[in-house]
Amino acid sequence: xxxxxxxxxxPILQALTTEGYSAPTPIQAQAIPxxxxxxxxxxxxxxxxxxxxxxxxxxxxxxxxxxxxKKGRRTIKSLILTxxxxxxIQIGESFEAYGRHTSVRHTVIFGGVSQHSQxxxxxxxxxxxxxxxxxxxxxxxxxxxDLQQLQIFVLDEADRMLDMGFIxxxxxxxxxxxQKRQSLFFSATMPPDVAKLAGTILxxxxxxxxxxxxxxxxxxxxxxxxxxxxxxxxxxxHVLQDDDIETALVFTRTKHxxxxxxxxxxxxxxxxxxxxxxxxxxxxxxxxxxxxxRQTRVLVATDIAARGIDVDDLSHVxxxxxxxxxxxxxxxxxxxxxxxxxxxxxxxxxxEEKPYLRDxxxxxxxxxxxxxxxxxxxxxxxxxxxxQPQPSARSGRGRRPxxxxxxxxxxxxxxxxxMQTASGDNGAAKSKKKRWFRRPKK
Numbered sequence: 001x002x003x004x005x006x007x008x009x010x011p012i013l014q015a016l017t018t019e020g021y022s023a024p025t026p027i028q029a030q031a032i033p034x035x036x037x038x039x040x041x042x043x044x045x046x047x048x049x050x051x052x053x054x055x056x057x058x059x060x061x062x063x064x065x066x067x068x069x070k071k072g073r074r075t076i077k078s079l080i081l082t083x084x085x086x087x088x089i090q091i092g093e094s095f096e097a098y099g100r101h102t103s104v105r106h107t108v109i110f111g112g113v114s115q116h117s118q119x120x121x122x123x124x125x126x127x128x129x130x131x132x133x134x135x136x137x138x139x140x141x142x143x144x145x146d147l148q149q150l151q152i153f154v155l156d157e158a159d160r161m162l163d164m165g166f167i168x169x170x171x172x173x174x175x176x177x178x179q180k181r182q183s184l185f186f187s188a189t190m191p192p193d194v195a196k197l198a199g200t201i202l203x204x205x206x207x208x209x210x211x212x213x214x215x216x217x218x219x220x221x222x223x224x225x226x227x228x229x230x231x232x233x234x235x236x237x238h239v240l241q242d243d244d245i246e247t248a249l250v251f252t253r254t255k256h257x258x259x260x261x262x263x264x265x266x267x268x269x270x271x272x273x274x275x276x277x278x279x280x281x282x283x284x285x286x287x288x289x290x291x292x293x294r295q296t297r298v299l300v301a302t303d304i305a306a307r308g309i310d311v312d313d314l315s316h317v318x319x320x321x322x323x324x325x326x327x328x329x330x331x332x333x334x335x336x337x338x339x340x341x342x343x344x345x346x347x348x349x350x351x352e353e354k355p356y357l358r359d360x361x362x363x364x365x366x367x368x369x370x371x372x373x374x375x376x377x378x379x380x381x382x383x384x385x386x387x388q389p390q391p392s393a394r395s396g397r398g399r400r401p402x403x404x405x406x407x408x409x410x411x412x413x414x415x416x417x418x419m420q421t422a423s424g425d426n427g428a429a430k431s432k433k434k435r436w437f438r439r440p441k442k
Contacts, residue, residue: 001029012064049210056091056099060102073124076128076146084324106127109132140176155201221345222344225346227350239318275299317343329364
């Protein structure tokens, strides 16, 4: 099946080609036709399955078919309600990517930052509003958000909304919406309270469901560094001093972060380029071409921009920032170790990202070795483990996975070099036998 077979308009097909999409994922193939037919939708799918595009693409098409007002401010026609700032930003980037050739405008609002720039964007007018519940209610109460012209409502990550205690905020938002509307409801799981909420929002919905991605590429060897947020860029430069890292795809959470990381690497004498949605298509294609030809050693990317990247024999993936969605981690590290080749994935984890690491390990069903033999350790804290530690567990110190040089066999590891894995809730550490990652040269 192709995207064209779903009846998508040429501007969206062109954007999908630019992003590197060739065919819809199962959730997209199931959901897009229902949304285009103006049906309510109940989707059971985790982030990482292509869920965001499953609602963003048809919403863009439905709104692009409507005339753009020649006078007056644009009114909000679609609201996407999501639980976290990170998800809101990611959804906004998706609308930007898929809607770049349409006249549809979107804006993103969330708490934890000044509302000034968000209010200015709302005053300028937007067709699509992506919001977290608290900030949305604040701006509605202040008179900056009017939802009376709303046509399409999306509740994303509904089960997570309830887990985070947003149920009452969600219900208050729903009371602000027009009765006559199209509603799309997505949740990774469907426990009774989530199903009950769906019943209050949806009318005779179409139902779609997909199996989540939950396995890590077997050929990818993983390790994590614990480091403060402030020291991450220094650690990245330190890690890349190893010439055995021939190519590295580095993931950041934001476009600005990608630019800063690439700039720092260049200052350190490491050839690097950033690729993200704010770059022109020509600049992105040039950066990718340079990376594939090994003219550029390091490509720094956001998740949205990296979707179309397929590089043969990519030796390393580095998560400069851990994704807040565990399935995204699986997709990231799966870009190395392809076609039977071996690959190595490093992750940098600061204090605030430890819950993300816990979710990742729960999803992949395994521990991730810790490298603590580096110049920028994060104090004496030990990461939180999913499983309880064994009584006989011992802690040790770990060194970074290495590959043998071209000239000689790898030297035997020092006796003290032990890969440490994450600990249990009591703070004790659980160790493994010496574990060395080597990726043979061709």
